[in-house]
Amino acid sequence: MIEFLMSFWQTYNTLFYTVLVHGMLALSIYITLACGQLSLGNAAFMGIGAYTAALFTMKLNAPFGIALLAGGMLPAFVALIIGAPTLRLSGVYLAMATLGFGEVVRVAFLNMSITGGSVGLNGVPPKTELWHLFLVMGVLIYFFLKLKNSRFGRALEAIREDEVAASVMGIKTTWFKVWAFAIGAFIAGVAGGLNAHFTFFLSPREYGFDFAVDILTFAILGGTGTFWGPLVGSTILTILPEMLRFIGPYRLALNGLILVLVVIYLPNGIITVKKKD
Amino acid sequence: MLQLENIVKDFGGLRVLDSLSLQVGEGLIFGLIGPNGAGKTTLFNIISGLSRPTAGRVIFNGTDITNFAPPKIAARGMGRTFQNIRIFKELSLLENVLAGMHRLYTYSPAAMLLNLPIQRREEKLMREKAMEILDLFHLAGKAKRQAESLSYGEQRKLELARALATSPKLLLVDEPAAGMNPAETKELMGEIVQINNRGYTICLIEHDMKFVMGVCRQVAVLNFGELIALGTPEQVKCNPLVIEAYLGKDAC
Numbered sequence: 103m104i105e106f107l108m109s110f111w112q113t114y115n116t117l118f119y120t121v122l123v124h125g126m127l128a129l130s131i132y133i134t135l136a137c138g139q140l141s142l143g144n145a146a147f148m149g150i151g152a153y154t155a156a157l158f159t160m161k162l163n164a165p166f167g168i169a170l171l172a173g174g175m176l177p178a179f180v181a182l183i184i185g186a187p188t189l190r191l192s193g194v195y196l197a198m199a200t201l202g203f204g205e206v207v208r209v210a211f212l213n214m215s216i217t218g219g220s221v222g223l224n225g226v227p228p229k230t231e232l233w234h235l236f237l238v239m240g241v242l243i244y245f246f247l248k249l250k251n252s253r254f255g256r257a258l259e260a261i262r263e264d265e266v267a268a269s270v271m272g273i274k275t276t277w278f279k280v281w282a283f284a285i286g287a288f289i290a291g292v293a294g295g296l297n298a299h300f301t302f303f304l305s306p307r308e309y310g311f312d313f314a315v316d317i318l319t320f321a322i323l324g325g326t327g328t329f330w331g332p333l334v335g336s337t338i339l340t341i342l343p344e345m346l347r348f349i350g351p352y353r354l355a356l357n358g359l360i361l362v363l364v365v366i367y368l369p370n371g372i373i374t375v376k377k378k379d
Numbered sequence: 380m381l382q383l384e385n386i387v388k389d390f391g392g393l394r395v396l397d398s399l400s401l402q403v404g405e406g407l408i409f410g411l412i413g414p415n416g417a418g419k420t421t422l423f424n425i426i427s428g429l430s431r432p433t434a435g436r437v438i439f440n441g442t443d444i445t446n447f448a449p450p451k452i453a454a455r456g457m458g459r460t461f462q463n464i465r466i467f468k469e470l471s472l473l474e475n476v477l478a479g480m481h482r483l484y485t486y487s488p489a490a491m492l493l494n495l496p497i498q499r500r501e502e503k504l505m506r507e508k509a510m511e512i513l514d515l516f517h518l519a520g521k522a523k524r525q526a527e528s529l530s531y532g533e534q535r536k537l538e539l540a541r542a543l544a545t546s547p548k549l550l551l552v553d554e555p556a557a558g559m560n561p562a563e564t565k566e567l568m569g570e571i572v573q574i575n576n577r578g579y580t581i582c583l584i585e586h587d588m589k590f591v592m593g594v595c596r597q598v599a600v601l602n603f604g605e606l607i608a609l610g611t612p613e614q615v616k617c618n619p620l621v622i623e624a625y626l627g628k629d630a631c
Contacts, residue, residue, distance in 0.1 A: 251502075252491040252502075253477075256478045257478065259474070259478070260470075260481070264465045264467060266449075266461075267466075269449040269453075270459050271453055271478065271481060271482070271541070271545050272454050272481060272482035273478075274450045
């Protein structure tokens with residue numbers, strides 16, 4: 103039994119790590135969705151965080167905690183710069199701006215020498231331990247639980263429901279949207295830093311448009327009514343392809359089929375909040 | 380309290396408001412009436428900051444708020460409701476009102492994260508206040524229900540409750556009785572008077588003349604963006620211009 107567990111862990115521990123990292127990314131997009139904004143830049147923010155944290159540990163020998171913090175701060179700072187002009191407008195402008203931004207970041211990674219160009223960064227020191235991931239995830243869950251029933255959480259919900267009504271009630275809509283976006287970027291950046299230090303290798307390809315859409319799918323599949331939804335969605339979408347490995351070449355097709363069925367039968371996501379009517 | 384000076388609003392080539400000047404005194408229930416398309420809602424949008432006038436000034440309690448953004452105007456004590464109801468449908472009634480109280484809260488994000496006593500104290504206090512406001516509109520019994528489940532008339536009242544929750548000095552109310560049955564309208568009239576008695580100045584747009592004549596102390600009549608009459612309900616309804624443009628002979 104113990105031997106089985108050991109070998110199971112040997113095979114699947116990376117998957118377990120990945121589930122936690124994807125959960126963080128799902129939360130990073132949830133906070134912008136919570137105020138009705140769509141960010142397609144979270145993969146890029148993750149990338150910025152990953153490269154920043156990796157360069158901090160590799161080139162500067164910085165302590166892991168500092169590297170992770172830097173990996174969160176830089177994307178958050180970038181998000182403030184992109185968010186301040188685009189989030190003054192309501193509607194799809196953030197989605198458009200972040201879509202373009204994601205491409206810019208990918209191309210920048212490909213061409214800068216400090217990021218290793220198309221070869222990427224190799225030999226990132228293995229520093230991420232399971233408890234780091236649990237600690238960060240624990241902090242995030244605590245944050246979202248506290249946010250939920252606070253005046254700030256209610257302001258985000260109000261903005262999502264009706265931005266005009268929220269603004270005439272005195273809620274500073276732009277301010278909230280920009281901070282939600284920046285906090286999301288921070289979370290994505292930290293997740294990227296953690297990810298970099300157990301995959302040991304960074305490539306610009308990982309942080310492109312495809313992955314931005316994957317992150318969005320985590321949240322949509324799980325449901326965006328509460329932060330548990332994106333967590334459930336990311337867990338399912340990360341584990342499902344592995345569980346379907348036994349059917350060989352058709353697994354991606356089956357994976358897709360399952361998603362289509364969920365979307366048809368649970369249009370609001372797997373986790374829905376039902377209030378009394 | 381509220382002073383409009385020569386407000387002009389053009390939409391493309393169309394002049395919707397033409398050099399409109401008005402004053403709303405403190406403590407009044409002020410009615411704004413006129414046929415559809417007279418510019419009443421446009422005027423509300425300008426006062427609350429959702430739209431900028433082409434020319435003219437809006438003075439609120441001595442401050443020129445013409446170019447202020449809506450949250451800043453709200454912070455100075457202006458609340459409003461909308462003609463097409465804009466409640467937060469997915470939230471409960473209580474959450475709707477608590478969201479309205481946003482600007483009355485003082486606790487910081489740090490207090491939220493650390494669960495400091497100030498947060499708990501404020502949340503408790505606000506909840507009590509919110510329930511009081513819901514009670515005023517006879518909605519307290521449904522506080523936990525989803526706002527979407529309310530009837531049309533109740534949704535209008537909830538929106539009014541949410542606007543009142545911002546603790547405004549001036550409350551702009553856009554067609555509160557639209558879609559209500561006579562009994563609901565009568566109840567609403569009582570509630571509007573009650574709010575006014577608590578010291579809130581109210582400016583309302585309404586087509587139900589019984590309602591306007593019943594609660595308003597002063598009435599302004601707009602037609603094609605111009606002020607054609609101003610006075611007490613009795614004065615206004617027998618004004619020949621008003622009879623011609625809006626009310627008809629039988630009103631007087």
